[in-house]
Amino acid sequence: MSEHYYSQNQKVESEPKNWNYTLRNRSYRFKTDNGVFSKGKVDFGSKLLIETFEIPGIQGDILDVGCGYGPIGLSMASIMADRTIHMVDVNLRALGLAKENADLNGIRNVQIYESDKLEGIKGNKFAAILTNPPIRAGKKTVHDIFEQSYERLLEGGELWIVIQKKQGAPSAIEKLEQLFSNVETVTKKKGYFILKGKKD
Numbered sequence: 001m002s003e004h005y006y007s008q009n010q011k012v013e014s015e016p017k018n019w020n021y022t023l024r025n026r027s028y029r030f031k032t033d034n035g036v037f038s039k040g041k042v043d044f045g046s047k048l049l050i051e052t053f054e055i056p057g058i059q060g061d062i063l064d065v066g067c068g069y070g071p072i073g074l075s076m077a078s079i080m081a082d083r084t085i086h087m088v089d090v091n092l093r094a095l096g097l098a099k100e101n102a103d104l105n106g107i108r109n110v111q112i113y114e115s116d117k118l119e120g121i122k123g124n125k126f127a128a129i130l131t132n133p134p135i136r137a138g139k140k141t142v143h144d145i146f147e148q149s150y151e152r153l154l155e156g157g158e159l160w161i162v163i164q165k166k167q168g169a170p171s172a173i174e175k176l177e178q179l180f181s182n183v184e185t186v187t188k189k190k191g192y193f194i195l196k197g198k199k200d
């Protein structure tokens, strides 16, 4: 059976690597491994999302859906030390790494746990939800994440997404426009779109 980074249990042999990376002028140490998305360096799209994101004006927790080994959620936890960041994924190896990476970087204001889309979310509602969505899990999963995110946002809360044009940015925009009255393409770079939906 073929394996994907979005499978729950990774059978591919473990071969951990540690490396440093700078995001928003802060330096992090990350441990990554086989069977986890973008294991050698922070994905270009995730980096663009992290660098573009604007801290929300409203109070409330933050959620990273499909956190992988943790670059988005952990950098958010670092820049918003006064908030709790929930980080979820279906890939158990990725979740283990995200927890180790929180420890490696001395980050405490995170809750890291398993959730299929937002179905296992323990928090209530969020001021912002960020995702570099699991394109390879299929359009339905990605669009379900958008729908469930809308439900889990506070009034005035924002969903921030990175998606490549060739991986469905136009259809993502269409889906977001069905859910949110306010949808913006915040930036575009090398075929990657940063999209934001704001809940009224």
Ligand SMILES: C[S@@+](CC[C@H](N)C(=O)[O-])C[C@H]1O[C@@H](n2cnc3c(N)ncnc32)[C@H](O)[C@@H]1O
Residues within 6 Å of the ligand: 005, 006, 007, 037, 038, 043, 046, 065, 066, 067, 068, 069, 070, 071, 072, 088, 089, 090, 091, 094, 115, 116, 117, 118, 132, 133, 134, 135, 137, 141
């Ligand atoms: C494009 S990767 C992004 C990973 C990480 N945020 C990063 O920037 O490196 C998408 C992530 O979504 C996870 N994923 C796949 N299906 C999922 C689902 N149904 N619910 C939650 N996460 C899922 C994958 O395991 C993967 O870690």
